[in-house]
Every structure is written in structure tokens, then in C-alpha cells.
Amino acid sequence: MMPREIRYSPFIHAIIMIVVLAACQKDPEITREEYVLSITEKVNSDSLGSYISWLEGMGTRFALADNHREVAVEIRNRFVSFGYNDARLDSFYLTKTFRDITYSTWQYNVIASMPGRNQDNICVVGAHYDDVVSGGDPFTLAPGANDNASGVAAVLEMARIIKRYRFRPEHTIRFVAFAAEEIGLNGSIDCVTKAAMAGDRILMMINHDMISYVADPGARPWHVNIIYYDNSEQLRDEAAALCTANTSLVPYSDNTYYNRSDSYPFFVAGFRALFFQQGDFEDTYHTTGDVSSVCNMEYCREVVRASFAVLVDKNY
Numbered sequence: 001m002m003p004r005e006i007r008y009s010p011f012i013h014a015i016i017m018i019v020v021l022a023a024c025q026k027d028p029e030i031t032r033e034e035y036v037l038s039i040t041e042k043v044n045s046d047s048l049g050s051y052i053s054w055l056e057g058m059g060t061r062f063a064l065a066d067n068h069r070e071v072a073v074e075i076r077n078r079f080v081s082f083g084y085n086d087a088r089l090d091s092f093y094l095t096k097t098f099r100d101i102t103y104s105t106w107q108y109n110v111i112a113s114m115p116g117r118n119q120d121n122i123c124v125v126g127a128h129y130d131d132v133v134s135g136g137d138p139f140t141l142a143p144g145a146n147d148n149a150s151g152v153a154a155v156l157e158m159a160r161i162i163k164r165y166r167f168r169p170e171h172t173i174r175f176v177a178f179a180a181e182e183i184g185l186n187g188s189i190d191c192v193t194k195a196a197m198a199g200d201r202i203l204m205m206i207n208h209d210m211i212s213y214v215a216d217p218g219a220r221p222w223h224v225n226i227i228y229y230d231n232s233e234q235l236r237d238e239a240a241a242l243c244t245a246n247t248s249l250v251p252y253s254d255n256t257y258y259n260r261s262d263s264y265p266f267f268v269a270g271f272r273a274l275f276f277q278q279g280d281f282e283d284t285y286h287t288t289g290d291v292s293s294v295c296n297m298e299y300c301r302e303v304v305r306a307s308f309a310v311l312v313d314k315n316y
């Protein structure tokens with residue numbers, strides 16, 4: 001309760017209200033394009049590098065390894081540290097045969113949400129967090145820095161910035177770190193199946209898988225592959241234009257691997273999806289050599305900015 005001796009006139013009260021209301025308005029001098037550029041400039045390469053090193057440091061993120069729930073909990077805790085108090089593990093049961101042994105396990109997608117001004121529609125932003133190695137023993141070592149700590153870093157960084165700079169999206173944004181991609185796109189299949197059964201209206205899904213490697217960093221310009229589907233060609237064109245407007249990257253589309261990552265089940269379910277991937281082939285793919293030194297954080301930052309520009313523009 002306010003002390004009795006503190007009084008101010010209605011005139012002062014009105015002045016304070018005008019100042020407060022003015023501070024809450026969007027700056028009319030800032031255009032949509034300028035806002036998209038300014039918020040994508042907040043993407044920080046040191047942040048991306050720190051997420052990648054942290055995920056790599058877990059030793060293995062193989063979906064069938066003993067620590068796989070701990071990995072999911074750690075990612076959930078990272079969302080919570082950004083202020084996503086609803087971040088949770090969403091479980092599904094998976095029976096899988098790997099190298100002639102059958103495993104039955106619970107798997108865990110990690111989901112965090114930013115409610116939209118219009119909560120009828122959802123934009124999904126995702127990347128898989130598991131890894132596998134083909135030569136060694138994935139139960140003990142699968143660092144997966146580029147594949148796909150880099151993609152998870154993209155999702156985390158967008159979530160961090162949206163919360164930190166209080167971006168209130170038009171549509172609800174659902175951030176998802178997918179489980180068990182490497183052994184059959186299982187996390188994304190479970191996620192989209194549940195969404196379809198719930199009648200969720202997913203406006204678009206943006207996937208990130210292997211986004212931090214560039215073969216010759218000195219050879220400019222850098223490129224990014226924006227993979228699209230039969231129903232998302234127009235979205236791809238818009239993404240390419242936003243990429244050109246907001247980053248130094250040259251966008252192109254090579255859809256060869258369209259069905260090899262978590263965007264594919266969303267397309268199959270009838271939703272529009274885009275899949276951001278680096279332009280160059282990287283030969284430590286699915287080996288124990290996929291460590292942080294493979295990643296170029298400045299390149300990764302550019303790819304994240306390209307993807308983030310789409311998310312913010314569609315939710316301005």
C-alpha cells in the first residue's frame with residue numbers, strides 16, 4: 001500500500017502515463033525489414049560455439065546410450081535458463097534393432113514454447129540432438145559437433161534472443177530438439193504425429209541439420225542450402241530473399257537429401273517445411289572426428305541469421 005504522504009497531481013499522473021505508453025509502442029520509425037535485420041544481428045557466434053562445445057562435451061548423444069535421458073534433461077534445463085519455464089521432455093517409446101541387438105527405450109523430444117499473439121497457429125523450429133558414429137562405438141563416443149550440435153545451437157540461440165529482446169511473435173513458436181533422428185527420424189515422426197492428432201495448425205516448420213562447416217572459409221561468398229518440398233516452394237523463395245537481405249550468404253537449393261532429416265515427416269503430414277543445411281560436404285560426418293574444430297562459428301552464425309530472419313519475418 002502506498003504511504004499517505006506520497007501524493008502527486010493528476011497532471012503529473014497524466015505525464016507519467018504518456019511516457020509509459022510511449023515506451024510500450026513499437027518504434028514507428030523502424031520498418032519490418034529493419035526490425036528483422038536488427039534482431040538477427042543479435043545472433044552471437046560465441047553463444048553458438050558455447051552450445052556446440054557443451055553438447056560435444058557430453059561424450060555421446062547416441063539415442064540408445066545409457067545417458068540419453070540426461071542429455072535431454074540438460075537441453076531442457078538450457079531452455080529453462082533462458083526463461084522458458086514450460087520447457088519439457090515429451091516421451092515416446094521406441095523399439096529399435098541396432099547392430100543385431102534389439103533395444104526398447106523411452107526417447108525424449110525437448111519442447112519449449114513462446115506463445116504467440118494469435119495462439120491458433122504454430123511455427124515449429126527444430127533440430128535433432130542425437131548423433132551416431134558408423135566406425136566406432138556410439139555408446140561411448142559420438143560428439144556430433146556439426147551433426148547436429150550446430151542445429152541445436154541454432155534453435156537455442158533463437159530461443160534465447162526472442163526471450164531476451166522480448167519479441168512477441170504473431171504465432172506461437174514451438175522450439176523442438178528432436179530425439180533419435182539418426183536411427184529413423186523417430187523424434188520428428190512422433191512430434192508431428194502428436195501435433196496432427198491434436199489438430200495443431202502448423203504454419204511452417206524450419207529444420208536445421210549440419211549448418212556449421214565451410215570447406216574453404218577464405219573463398220567468398222559462402223553458400224547455404226535451403227531444401228524445400230512440393231508444398232513449400234513459395235516459402236523457400238521468401239526465405240531466399242530474406243537470406244540475401246539479411247546475411248552475406250548466397251542461398252541455393254539442392255533437394256537431394258530432402259528425406260534425410262526431421263523436416264521430412266512434417267512435409268509428409270502436409271505441413272510446409274524448410275531445411276537449412278551447409279553447402280559443403282564434410283568428411284568427418286558420422287565419425288568421432290566430428291568435433292568443434294570442424295565448425296566455423298562465423299559461418300554458423302550466418303546460417304542461423306538466415307533461418308531466424310524467416311522466423312521473425314513470418315511472426316512480425
Ligand SMILES: [Zn+2]
Pocket residue numbers: 128147148181209210
Ligand atoms: Zn544429422
